[in-house]
Amino acid sequence: MTTxxxxxxxxxxxxxxxxxxxxxxxxxxxxxxxxxxATTAALFTTNRVQAAPVLISREHLERxxxxxxxxxxxxxxxxxxxxxxxxxxxxxxxxxxxxxxGCPPExxxxxxxxxxxxxxxxxxxxxxxxxxxxALGPDQGAAAARAIxxxxxxxxxxxxxxTIGGRSVSVGGMAKGSGMxxxxxxxxxxxxxxxxxVPRALLDRALHEAVEHTFNAITVDGECSTNDCVMLxxxxxxxxxxxxxxxxxxxxxxxxxxHELALGIVRGGEGATKLVTVxxxxxxxxxxxxxxxxxxxxxxxxxxxxxxxxxxxxRLIAVAGRAGVSFDLTRAVVTIGPTVLFRNGRPFDxxxxxxxxxxxxxxxxxxxxxxxxxxxxxxxxCDLSAxxxxxxxxxxx
Amino acid sequence: MTTxxxxxxxxxxxxxxxxxxxxxxxxxxxxxxxxxxATTAALFTTNRVQAAPVLISREHLERxxxxxxxxxxxxxxxxxxxxxxxxxxxxxxxxxxxxxxGCPPExxxxxxxxxxxxxxxxxxxxxxxxxxxxALGPDQGAAAARAIxxxxxxxxxxxxxxTIGGRSVSVGGMAKGSGMxxxxxxxxxxxxxxxxxVPRALLDRALHEAVEHTFNAITVDGECSTNDCVMLxxxxxxxxxxxxxxxxxxxxxxxxxxHELALGIVRGGEGATKLVTVxxxxxxxxxxxxxxxxxxxxxxxxxxxxxxxxxxxxRLIAVAGRAGVSFDLTRAVVTIGPTVLFRNGRPFDxxxxxxxxxxxxxxxxxxxxxxxxxxxxxxxxCDLSAxxxxxxxxxxx
Numbered sequence: 001m002t003t004x005x006x007x008x009x010x011x012x013x014x015x016x017x018x019x020x021x022x023x024x025x026x027x028x029x030x031x032x033x034x035x036x037x038a039t040t041a042a043l044f045t046t047n048r049v050q051a052a053p054v055l056i057s058r059e060h061l062e063r064x065x066x067x068x069x070x071x072x073x074x075x076x077x078x079x080x081x082x083x084x085x086x087x088x089x090x091x092x093x094x095x096x097x098x099x100x101x102g103c104p105p106e107x108x109x110x111x112x113x114x115x116x117x118x119x120x121x122x123x124x125x126x127x128x129x130x131x132x133x134x135a136l137g138p139d140q141g142a143a144a145a146r147a148i149x150x151x152x153x154x155x156x157x158x159x160x161x162x163t164i165g166g167r168s169v170s171v172g173g174m175a176k177g178s179g180m181x182x183x184x185x186x187x188x189x190x191x192x193x194x195x196x197x198v199p200r201a202l203l204d205r206a207l208h209e210a211v212e213h214t215f216n217a218i219t220v221d222g223e224c225s226t227n228d229c230v231m232l233x234x235x236x237x238x239x240x241x242x243x244x245x246x247x248x249x250x251x252x253x254x255x256x257x258x259h260e261l262a263l264g265i266v267r268g269g270e271g272a273t274k275l276v277t278v279x280x281x282x283x284x285x286x287x288x289x290x291x292x293x294x295x296x297x298x299x300x301x302x303x304x305x306x307x308x309x310x311x312x313x314x315r316l317i318a319v320a321g322r323a324g325v326s327f328d329l330t331r332a333v334v335t336i337g338p339t340v341l342f343r344n345g346r347p348f349d350x351x352x353x354x355x356x357x358x359x360x361x362x363x364x365x366x367x368x369x370x371x372x373x374x375x376x377x378x379x380x381x382c383d384l385s386a387x388x389x390x391x392x393x394x395x396x397x
Numbered sequence: 398m399t400t401x402x403x404x405x406x407x408x409x410x411x412x413x414x415x416x417x418x419x420x421x422x423x424x425x426x427x428x429x430x431x432x433x434x435a436t437t438a439a440l441f442t443t444n445r446v447q448a449a450p451v452l453i454s455r456e457h458l459e460r461x462x463x464x465x466x467x468x469x470x471x472x473x474x475x476x477x478x479x480x481x482x483x484x485x486x487x488x489x490x491x492x493x494x495x496x497x498x499g500c501p502p503e504x505x506x507x508x509x510x511x512x513x514x515x516x517x518x519x520x521x522x523x524x525x526x527x528x529x530x531x532a533l534g535p536d537q538g539a540a541a542a543r544a545i546x547x548x549x550x551x552x553x554x555x556x557x558x559x560t561i562g563g564r565s566v567s568v569g570g571m572a573k574g575s576g577m578x579x580x581x582x583x584x585x586x587x588x589x590x591x592x593x594x595v596p597r598a599l600l601d602r603a604l605h606e607a608v609e610h611t612f613n614a615i616t617v618d619g620e621c622s623t624n625d626c627v628m629l630x631x632x633x634x635x636x637x638x639x640x641x642x643x644x645x646x647x648x649x650x651x652x653x654x655x656h657e658l659a660l661g662i663v664r665g666g667e668g669a670t671k672l673v674t675v676x677x678x679x680x681x682x683x684x685x686x687x688x689x690x691x692x693x694x695x696x697x698x699x700x701x702x703x704x705x706x707x708x709x710x711x712r713l714i715a716v717a718g719r720a721g722v723s724f725d726l727t728r729a730v731v732t733i734g735p736t737v738l739f740r741n742g743r744p745f746d747x748x749x750x751x752x753x754x755x756x757x758x759x760x761x762x763x764x765x766x767x768x769x770x771x772x773x774x775x776x777x778x779c780d781l782s783a784x785x786x787x788x789x790x791x792x793x794x
Binding site: 047078083084085116117118119225226300301305307308312313314317321327329341344345384385386388389390391392 | 443444445446475477478479480481482512513514515516622623697698701702704705707709710711712714715717718719724726738739741742743744746781782783785786787788789790
């Protein structure tokens with residue numbers, strides 16, 4: 001996230017996250033600062049329940065006309081369903097960060113992740129803020145990426161370089177998962193920066209397009225959170241300007257970063273041991289294709305079978321059949337890796353051992369051709385393990 | 398199922414289910430026989446992929462004009478996605494049973510449950526059929542209920558008595574779950590009998606109404622199977638006739654049996670340790686109410702929190718918010734048991750310990766008022782445990 005020049009970051013401990021006695025306090029407060037006001041695009045959760053930081057960030061973006069100097073984000077508490085007090089706290093977070101950075105409050109965006117319905121201790125954030133400001137540096141992106149983690153097993157960062165108009169441009173970002181993940185958009189936090197100069201309308205378009213095929217094409221558990229957002233800041237420090245003629249180079253770079261972050265979220269999904277690519281083809285429409293792919297990717301029976309390395313291809317068909325899309329069993333094809341297990345209305349069960357061998361891999365591809373048209377969609381998910389249950393059975397207590 | 402006079406049943410072992418070497422072969426072939434042709438109503442899976450026994454049973458019901466003498470059902474193999482061979486096998490099952498019982502083949506219905514895409518060994522069924530015929534008895538309902546089990550931890554049976562037109566009438570039934578359960582209708586097998594005489598149209602209506610609030614109001618994992626059906630046979634042996642004037646007494650009795658069987662399926666859900674009643678109120682429409690209740694009942698985050706006894710009420714709100722229904726956060730109310738945890742837009746987190754104590758029970762009720770109207774819906778589900786994963790990770794292999 002600090003690969004593009006002009007951005008600094010910090011990750012410190014504010015004491016919001018609970019931790020076992022005797023262990024060091026984990027990082028839980030992240031700061032991202034842009035030297036100059038950066039043009040900003042953002043997408044927020046589609047959940048009808050929107051957390052206080054989401055409401056405040058939306059309001060600030062409107063008031064600042066899409067210019068941002070800083071993002072302040074905490075983990076350990078979602079500040080969602082916390083009423084007027086929660087709104088006041090989110091506003092205060094932005095206000096305190098703005099004062100420290102030296103900008104109007106509306107040029108600060110806020111994000112929170114963690115337990116819903118618990119008051120966020122603003123005093124702890126106020127106390128930790130000077131340390132965060134002091135820690136700001138162009139080499140502190142990794143600390144910030146750790147500070148936004150909740151149940152994530154590892155931090156997610158990505159960056160790429162691209163040449164636009166003869167100048168080198170960077171796109172960098174960080175993200176966190178790892179439960180409540182079925183972005184519609186977007187059940188996670190993701191922050192992306194670039195030193196390109198991009199008009200706001202183009203930045204919006206690029207973010208929408210990138211998210212559709214990355215963060216909106218992943219699922220861990222089909223859940224959509226109250227808090228989640230993707231924020232993209234363009235500070236123009238490279239001197240390169242993105243216009244219609246250079247849009248595709250920038251859009252590709254952005255999509256590449258979002259893709260890597262999105263797959264990182266799935267790989268680090270709660271309890272995940274495998275990355276599963278679900279490819280649906282032969283759909284009557286793109287909407288059918290995505291609907292079927294999402295249904296397969298969210299099926300607990302498919303996810304547990306993959307977890308156990310069980311080539312139970314019948315579950316793929318059963319889900320496609322109940323997904324509410326056009327489906328022609330006599331033309332349908334089911335594959336696990338390169339192995340065809342069902343075609344022309346009949347099973348090839350002799351191939352099951354070959355598929356079982358393939359399922360031992362950590363990265364697997366399953367395919368269903370619906371036999372109903374020519375549209376397709378790819379969705380990424382992870383397996384469902386007993387660890388998912390353990391993690392979520394006592395997340396709060 | 399054999400409580401109403403005139404019905405006999407049997408459960409035998411045909412060697413279809415695999416079992417550990419050295420252990421006795423489990424029951425896997427069930428037979429239900431009506432002395433006289435019984436008026437029949439049936440509902441089948443809404444999955445676009447329909448197993449061979451579903452297709453054959455539909456065909457037979459049409460040809461027999463709804464008169465049935467017998468049902469033959471096996472566990473251990475679903476005979477689904479098995480092509481023309483699978484259809485021939487299902488037809489053969491009915492034919493062999495009809496020959497043994499002495500009726501036309503179309504008066505026999507067929508059901509199968511188990512692994513998808515594997516050939517059903519018709520020879521094994523043919524061999525076991527004489528033993529099943531010999532075992533038929535009015536006291537063998539329990540054996541039949543065991544013979545249709547797959548991963549069910551216990552058999553499900555229910556019966557009630559009701560007086561209609563001065564005569565005693567019985568309704569009895571059996572069912573099996575316990576994964577791939579979100580009937581739309583109907584992700585399980587259920588067979589219900591009665592000695593009332595009921596015209597076919599009334600029988601259909603009673604079955605539809607009963608199923609809507611019982612088998613169609615439960616979910617274990619949101620999956621809809623390729624095989625499932627509810628079959629209701631009325632043989633008239635009691636001499637009592639059901640007409641419009643006595644319909645409600647019969648419908649109540651039927652609903653009571655279906656309710657008990659449906660809750661048995663949830664209690665015996667794969668890996669289940671708790672029965673969870675999800676009550677949604679304050680919905681803008683009955684459809685909204687059921688949609689929200691189903692979304693909550695299928696949420697892996699809600700189900701794992703309940704499993705862990707974690708009063709994480711924020712997850713209930715988050716799911717209601719993403720369920721695609723009218724939802725007013727400022728008027729919404731969230732309860733766990735008798736404890737209010739969210740109302741008037743703010744949390745009552747002090748009550749969390751009380752809710753945690755309540756969640757230790759085996760039967761729990763969670764409530765969400767959507768604050769948007771006056772419609773309501775109740776759905777039953779179970780918790781999601783590590784055992785669900787274990788059971789499904791190696792179901793096939």
